[in-house]
Amino acid sequence: xxxxxxxxxxxxxxxxxxxxxxxxxxxxxxxxxxxxxxxxxxxxxxxxxxxxxxxxxxxxxxxxxxxxxxxxxxxxxxxxxxxxxxxxxxxxxxxxxxxxxxxxxxxxxxxxxxxxxxxxxxxxxxxxxxxxxxxxxxxxxxxxxxxxxxxxxxxxxxxxxxxxxxxxxxxxxxxxxxxxxxxxxxxxxxxxxxxxxxxxxxxxxxxxxxxxxxxxxxxxxxxxxxxxxxxxxxxxxxxxxxxxxxxxxxxxxxxxxxxxxxxxxxxxxxxxxxxxxxxxxxxxxxxxxxxxxxxxxxxxxxxxxxxxxxxxxxxxxxxxxxxxxxxxxxxxxxxxxxxxxxxxxxxxxxxxxxxxxxxxxxxxxxxxxxxxxxxxxxxxxxxxxxxxxxxxxxxxxxxxxxxxxxxxxxxxxxxxxxxxxxxxxxxxxxxxxxxx
Amino acid sequence: xxxxxxxxxxxxxxxxxxxxxxxxxxxxxxxxxxxxxxxxxxxxxxxxxxxxxxxxxxxxxxxxxxxxxxxxxxxxxxxxxxxxxxxxxxxxxxxxxxxxxxxxxxxxxxxxxxxxxxxxxxxxxxxxxxxxxxxxxxxxxxxxxxxxxxxxxxxxxxxxxxxxxxxxxxxxxxxxxxxxxxxxxxxxxxxxxxxxxxxxxxxxxxxxxxxxxxxxxxxxxxxxxxxxxxxxxxxxxxxxxxxxxxxxxxxxxxxxxxxxxxxx
Numbered sequence: 259x260x261x262x263x264x265x266x267x268x269x270x271x272x273x274x275x276x277x278x279x280x281x282x283x284x285x286x287x288x289x290x291x292x293x294x295x296x297x298x299x300x301x302x303x304x305x306x307x308x309x310x311x312x313x314x315x316x317x318x319x320x321x322x323x324x325x326x327x328x329x330x331x332x333x334x335x336x337x338x339x340x341x342x343x344x345x346x347x348x349x350x351x352x353x354x355x356x357x358x359x360x361x362x363x364x365x366x367x368x369x370x371x372x373x374x375x376x377x378x379x380x381x382x383x384x385x386x387x388x389x390x391x392x393x394x395x396x397x398x399x400x401x402x403x404x405x406x407x408x409x410x411x412x413x414x415x416x417x418x419x420x421x422x423x424x425x426x427x428x429x430x431x432x433x434x435x436x437x438x439x440x441x442x443x444x445x446x447x448x449x450x451x452x453x454x455x456x457x458x459x460x461x462x463x464x465x466x467x468x469x470x471x472x473x474x475x476x477x478x479x480x481x482x483x484x485x486x487x488x489x490x491x492x493x494x495x496x497x498x499x500x501x502x503x504x505x506x507x508x509x510x511x512x513x514x515x516x517x518x519x520x521x522x523x524x525x526x527x528x529x530x531x532x533x534x535x536x537x538x539x540x541x542x543x544x545x546x547x548x549x550x551x552x553x554x555x556x557x558x559x560x561x562x563x564x565x566x567x568x569x570x571x572x573x574x575x576x577x578x579x580x581x582x583x584x585x586x587x588x589x590x591x592x593x594x595x596x597x598x599x600x601x602x603x604x605x606x607x608x609x610x611x612x613x614x615x616x617x618x619x620x621x622x623x624x625x626x627x628x629x630x631x632x633x634x635x636x637x638x639x640x641x642x643x644x645x646x647x648x649x650x651x652x653x654x655x656x657x658x659x660x661x662x663x664x665x666x667x668x669x670x671x672x673x674x675x676x677x678x679x680x681x682x683x684x685x686x687x688x689x690x691x692x693x694x
Numbered sequence: 695x696x697x698x699x700x701x702x703x704x705x706x707x708x709x710x711x712x713x714x715x716x717x718x719x720x721x722x723x724x725x726x727x728x729x730x731x732x733x734x735x736x737x738x739x740x741x742x743x744x745x746x747x748x749x750x751x752x753x754x755x756x757x758x759x760x761x762x763x764x765x766x767x768x769x770x771x772x773x774x775x776x777x778x779x780x781x782x783x784x785x786x787x788x789x790x791x792x793x794x795x796x797x798x799x800x801x802x803x804x805x806x807x808x809x810x811x812x813x814x815x816x817x818x819x820x821x822x823x824x825x826x827x828x829x830x831x832x833x834x835x836x837x838x839x840x841x842x843x844x845x846x847x848x849x850x851x852x853x854x855x856x857x858x859x860x861x862x863x864x865x866x867x868x869x870x871x872x873x874x875x876x877x878x879x880x881x882x883x884x885x886x887x888x889x890x891x892x893x894x895x896x897x898x899x900x901x902x903x904x905x906x907x908x909x910x911x912x913x914x915x916x917x918x919x920x921x922x923x924x925x926x927x928x929x930x931x932x933x934x935x936x937x938x939x940x941x942x943x944x945x946x947x948x949x950x951x952x953x954x955x956x957x958x
Contacts, residue, residue, distance in 0.1 A: 647749075
């Protein structure tokens, strides 16, 4: 493949990059192992989407270090719109091209012993703790070429660590803003909540340049300990040129819980994997995602919940809106392993087609190796119901306005669940802009 | 305001190729309440939906005019903006859209840009109308009709009627599935609308609704058209004697339409 030959990031490069960042030896080693693997491994093969010609390997890896920004007002205007400035307790990190440029963390958070910092700092200052979680139970470096490339080239990310029994009330917000249109983002996020703790994390991925092309290769590892609760919100909105691989993984122990709310609004080609392992008895996962496909965009979404624990409960909701000539494949997989008695898995995939030239596939899959379980799925692909339109228009709403309401309503399950009003508003605006 | 008139002439309506409404004629003025009664399957609901522009019904002949304006030329939303309203028998459920957001959009759709109803004014009005209909305040934040019981949907239709204040409302079997208390509440809502600038067409097959909303005129529909008209006393007689006497009087064997095989 032609793109492979342009691959210029070798062991030497990776070693030097790691050392320049002052990383601990274990991390340098992980990167070196990964870069060797990346050479050998194949790209992933997402169901019904051919990604062989997508650009995952041509990019500028290290953007120029950027100066930190002391005031929110100096951030890009559209970045500012994601920030609620009225809140009393603000926990926010803003990254520009992988570098943390703005950080505001409440005293309370520090007093509670919560770590909320960029991954570069975590590697230097909390090396042992980071090591415990890094590329842990949720994800493996050798899954395919992209996971290996990711580990080799991590250049940004966040580490969140919540100690036992600590409840973090205010949401932790992170904005990953790509300013240099050629810079790639290899972002690694870890959210680890120890037993009986609670935390809400919300991330935004944004870029504003439509022309140049680059790559985002993102992995999140999310660990909910016994009885821990994590609410994880994400809004992805990279511009056209960005090819994205985003892999958000969760691992839930006994009676723990992860709630995902993902607004997947990228303009470029995207492969998304959102997998949660319900390891412990009584564990719970709720995976909600919404997306809009437009122009010639091709996307593949994979939402997967794997049940090991008895009485584990997994809920999947995927809603997609398809326009123009866009193509999206929505795969929902509920896997219940042998021994996961009394597990319950439910999933819904719905695709709203706004154009005859668009393609949207909903593939609900139940894989069940245990008898004593309950599971169900619902899937539909179709246009807006003409009777809904008749109803709304009979109250005086124009066709456009009626469609607008139906579409916003269709995408509301994720919008409503996001914990920060500014991000909600912004997502609604993005939806508005994408649909009309 | 001068009285408005809704005039339906020689209306013929088909659904999937079979003719349901045949030569239907009716004129309603604002200030009047008309009731259309009739057994099941005589075309009453088809009439209501067709006038509003339901996508499944095809009007093959005839006309509907609102103060001289050709209603059938209008899009569905234009009919609403011209002052028409249909309280539906089976309103759609719209997930993710709250009742309040929907009603505010509907009110603003009738107003000029820049002249939108203020949020405070809207909330006051909605609270007020919900009180009239004895609806719990939580309804404003529930998704439009989603998970509503039959009775809740009917109340919600009448709530929209009170909020939107149309010139002409067609109430399609607004009484079906309501218990007597709910029926009284819904009737109160409609009676509150009663004024010289409001005309109403009530479609029902039970007389009991008309105990609470007194009609000026009552029409009996069979075979897709009006076969008899009268005052409120006609409804009373139908309640007491049923429809057979009309059929005998007019020599009608099968009052239904679009289903010739069906037994009477």
